[in-house]
Amino acid sequence: MTSNDASDTTGTSDAGPAPAGFTVWVEHFVANRATQLAMEREVDWGAPCTVAPAARAALVRSFQRFELGEDGDGARLLAKARRAGDPVYVEALQRLVVEEQRHSALFRRGLEHLGAPRLDEHWSDAVFTRLRRLLGLRTELALFLVAESVAMDYFTALATRAPDPVLRGIGRRVASDEVHHLRFQADRLRQGFAGVPRVVRAGVGVLWTVVAAGAATVLVVDHGGALRACGLRRGRVWLDGTRRFAAQARLVLGTPEAGMLGPAPAEAVVAATGAGGRRG
Ligand SMILES: [Fe+2]
Ligand SMILES: [Fe+2]
Numbered sequence: 001m002t003s004n005d006a007s008d009t010t011g012t013s014d015a016g017p018a019p020a021g022f023t024v025w026v027e028h029f030v031a032n033r034a035t036q037l038a039m040e041r042e043v044d045w046g047a048p049c050t051v052a053p054a055a056r057a058a059l060v061r062s063f064q065r066f067e068l069g070e071d072g073d074g075a076r077l078l079a080k081a082r083r084a085g086d087p088v089y090v091e092a093l094q095r096l097v098v099e100e101q102r103h104s105a106l107f108r109r110g111l112e113h114l115g116a117p118r119l120d121e122h123w124s125d126a127v128f129t130r131l132r133r134l135l136g137l138r139t140e141l142a143l144f145l146v147a148e149s150v151a152m153d154y155f156t157a158l159a160t161r162a163p164d165p166v167l168r169g170i171g172r173r174v175a176s177d178e179v180h181h182l183r184f185q186a187d188r189l190r191q192g193f194a195g196v197p198r199v200v201r202a203g204v205g206v207l208w209t210v211v212a213a214g215a216a217t218v219l220v221v222d223h224g225g226a227l228r229a230c231g232l233r234r235g236r237v238w239l240d241g242t243r244r245f246a247a248q249a250r251l252v253l254g255t256p257e258a259g260m261l262g263p264a265p266a267e268a269v270v271a272a273t274g275a276g277g278r279r280g
Contacts, residue, residue, distance in 0.1 A: 021187075021259070021260045022086065022088040022089040022091075022092045022187075022188075022260075023088055024260060024262050024263070025089075025092035025095075025184055025187070025262070025263070026088060026091050026092045026095065028180060028262075028263040029092060029095035029096065029098075029099065030095070032099070032177070032180070035176065036099075036102065036173065036176075036177070039169070039172060039173045039176060040169075040173060042169060043165070043166055043169030043170075043173075044165065044166065045109065045113070045166060047165060047166055049113050049114055049115065049164060049166070050163065050164045050165075051114065051163050051164045051167070051229075052163070054225075055163055055225070055226075055228075055229035056114055056115075056116075057225070058224075058225025058226045058228065058229050059110075059114060059162075059167065059225075059226045059229055060111065060114050060116040061223075061225065061226070062222075062223045062225070062226035063107045063110045063111050063114065063116075063226075064107075064111065064116070064118060064119045064122070065119075065122060065124070065125070065222060065223070066103070066104070066107045067104050067107035067108050067110075067111060067118050067119070068104075068118070068119055068121070068122055068125045069104075069125050069128070070100045070101065070103040070104040070107065071100075071101060071104035072097075072100070072101075072129065073097070073101075074093070074094070074097035074100070076132075076133055077093070077097070077132075077137070077140055078090060078093060078094060078097065080136065080137040080140065081093050081137055083137075084137055089188060092184070093188075096181060096184060099177050099181070102177075103174050103177065106170045106173055106174060107170070109170070110166070110167060110170045113164075113166045113167070114167075124218075124222070131143075137192070138189065138192040138193075141185050141188055141189055141192070142189060142208060142211075143211070144181075144185050145182065145185040145186065145189065145245070145248055145249075145252075146208070146211055146212045146215045146245060147215060148178055148181050148182050148185065149182060149212065149241060149244045149245035149248050150212060150215050150216040150219050150241035150242065150244070150245060151178070151219060151241070152175070152178055152179070152182070152241070152244055152272065153232065153236075153237050153240050153241055153244070154219065154223060154226070154227060154230070154232070154237065155171055155174045155175040155178055155272070156171070156175050156271075156272050156273070156274060157171070157227070157230035157231060157232045158170065158171025158174070158175070158230055159171030159172040159174075159175045159272075159273045159274045160273075160274030161230045161231040161232075162229070162230050163229060163230075171273075172273045172274070172275065175272045175273045175274075176269055176272065176273045176275075178272070179264045179268055179269055179271075179272035179273075180263045180264050180269075182248060182264075183261040183262065183263060183264055184263075185248075186248055186251050186252050186261055187260050187261050187262070189252040189256075190251070190252050190255070190256045190257075190258065190261075191256070192256075193252060193253060193256035194256045194257050195256075196256065201253040201254075201256070202253075204253060205249055205253045208249055208253075209242070209245070209246060209249065212241075212242055212245040212246075212249075213242055215241075216237070216238045216241040216242050216245075217238065219237065219238075219241065220234040220235075220237050220238050
């Protein structure tokens with residue numbers, strides 16, 4: 001998937017030159033905790049669940065997948081990042097891993113609200129975890145960017161159109177983090193692709209787009225019922241997710257020498273969370 005999968009399997013030398021400038025991301029993740037807590041305080045966690053049975057089953061299935069998928073400790077990913085040699089980036093990445101674990105906890109809370117258990121394991125999570133262990137830092141981050149790009153519309157729909165206020169609160173909370181995560185992954189990937197010849201980057205872009213299309217397909221199949229419960233059509237989610245990914249890929253592969261994107265601007269957060277037209 002990248003230009004040097006041979007080095008990817010070592011997880012040591014594929015991430016390019018040691019990046020600089022991730023202090024802005026450490027500061028973002030530190031400051032973001034207050035935002036997260038404020039958003040969580042807005043949710044009436046004890047409110048009765050208002051979801052109809054069919055939609056409830058679909059949302060349970062979807063939340064169970066996300067609860068498992070976001071729960072990793074990131075130890076192997078962080079070890080790869082440490083070997084790439086930028087302690088500021090490692091600190092930022094550690095804080096991102098904690099945010100992902102909090103997403104898992106939020107989906108767990110959502111499952112409690114829906115009256116359903118978490119899963120101990122699911123084959124898709126086990127396969128994805130094993131696959132990621134084989135990859136180098138850059139390829140693993142590339143997969144994160146794919147997953148976060150294609151799922152973003154679902155989180156936004158959860159935030160704005162889920163059939164229950166607690167679920168909307170969870171959606172707002174997750175979407176408000178993920179809109180930044182996309183840019184965080186892009187910033188590190190840009191540095192990882194700096195110095196890679198244009199023709200190689202073009203080839204990576206083609207392969208990467210194929211993977212993104214596959215991931216979008218898995219999302220709309222695996223979470224189709226939950227998407228419907230949030231008023232989304234599968235085809236639209238697939239198209240918008242792959243388009244969002246393509247825009248991210250252009251940022252990474254088209255201008256890898258450019259400076260840091262940094263955290264998302266306020267209007268992007270509002271668009272991702274629907275905070276401008278909140279329904280509670
Ligand atoms: Fe997440
Ligand atoms: Fe994320």
